[in-house]
Amino acid sequence: MKNDFLPVPDAPQYEINSQLICRNKQTGKILTAIRTEHNYSYYSLRYPNKRGTIKRAPKTLRAQALATVKASTFAPIPSLGCRYEINSRGKVRNTRTKLIIKAKKNHSIMVRLSNGKYVNRAIKDLLWEVHGIIKKRRFRPCPCSAENSSGKFFFPHMKACACFLAKRIFCTVSLIYARLIRRENNIFGWIITYLDDNFNHNDFALQKMCKRSTKSGH
Numbered sequence: 001m002k003n004d005f006l007p008v009p010d011a012p013q014y015e016i017n018s019q020l021i022c023r024n025k026q027t028g029k030i031l032t033a034i035r036t037e038h039n040y041s042y043y044s045l046r047y048p049n050k051r052g053t054i055k056r057a058p059k060t061l062r063a064q065a066l067a068t069v070k071a072s073t074f075a076p077i078p079s080l081g082c083r084y085e086i087n088s089r090g091k092v093r094n095t096r097t098k099l100i101i102k103a104k105k106n107h108s109i110m111v112r113l114s115n116g117k118y119v120n121r122a123i124k125d126l127l128w129e130v131h132g133i134i135k136k137r138r139f140r141p142c143p144c145s146a147e148n149s150s151g152k153f154f155f156p157h158m159k160a161c162a163c164f165l166a167k168r169i170f171c172t173v174s175l176i177y178a179r180l181i182r183r184e185n186n187i188f189g190w191i192i193t194y195l196d197d198n199f200n201h202n203d204f205a206l207q208k209m210c211k212r213s214t215k216s217g218h
Contacts, residue, residue: 006065011045011054016065020058033058056097063098075130080121081114088131090123143195144180146187165190 005015007025014031016022022031022043033041043061045054067074076082076095084101086092092101092109101109108122127133141157146165155161162177169176169188179187183194 006062006069008045008054008061009064009068011048013048014043014045016043016058016061018062020062022058022061060097060099063093063100067093067098073131077126077130079126079129080111080119083114084111086123086126086130088127088133090127092123092126145193145195147191147193148189161192 001021002017002019005017005023005025008014008016008022013025014022015025022033022045023029024031031043031045033043035041040057042055042057045056046052047054073088074085074091074093075087076085077092083095084092085095090103090107092103092111093099094101101111103109103123107124108120109126110118110120112118143154143156144158144161145152145154146161147153153161153164155164158180159173159177162173162180165171165176165187166173169190171188176187180192185192
């Protein structure tokens with residue numbers, strides 16, 4: 001049994017370790033977790049100096065204990081009713097339980113509000129709201145062009161180019177997009193030019209062509 005016990009904030013007469021073993025701090029007696037018919041476990045702890053008990057999951061008790069002893073920059077998120085909080089690294093957790101909310105692949109989180117409704121929020125927006133941090137995107141769109149005997153077409157990003165080519169060479173968008181990501185210069189007879197290195201984003205004429213080609217589907 002690991003001896004890394006930490007006090008339970010709401011019931012400091014108890015402590016819990018990283019193996020989620022809870023014991024009485026004074027007597028050393030190990031508590032038995034109560035398991036419900038739905039296979040849910042929790043510890044029942046007595047409130048200090050008052051009646052009643054605390055019924056919480058082992059993971060919640062450990063998370064609360066760690067949050068108390070570790071310095072952090074977590075701060076409440078006002079737009080989520082302060083039910084959740086975020087630190088400067090973009091980690092979001094439940095304000096009460098201190099459990100970290102797992103982020104999705106698109107760097108957003110799904111959380112439940114006090115009215116029972118679920119909302120999806122981008123982590124970069126929450127960082128700006130709470131800490132005033134602007135999180136830079138890891139990747140930026142890569143403009144490109146596709147050319148064959150029918151003409152030359154410009155696109156603001158590779159996904160738009162993939163959608164355009166998929167309709168003309170009878171191939172899936174995902175397959176073409178994968179080849180564009182690899183920076184292939186010839187895809188089924190279409191000559192591809194990537195404009196991320198020398199592309200001038202202030203070039204009004206090229207921007208106008210990008211918009212026109214996207215709207216017209218050419």
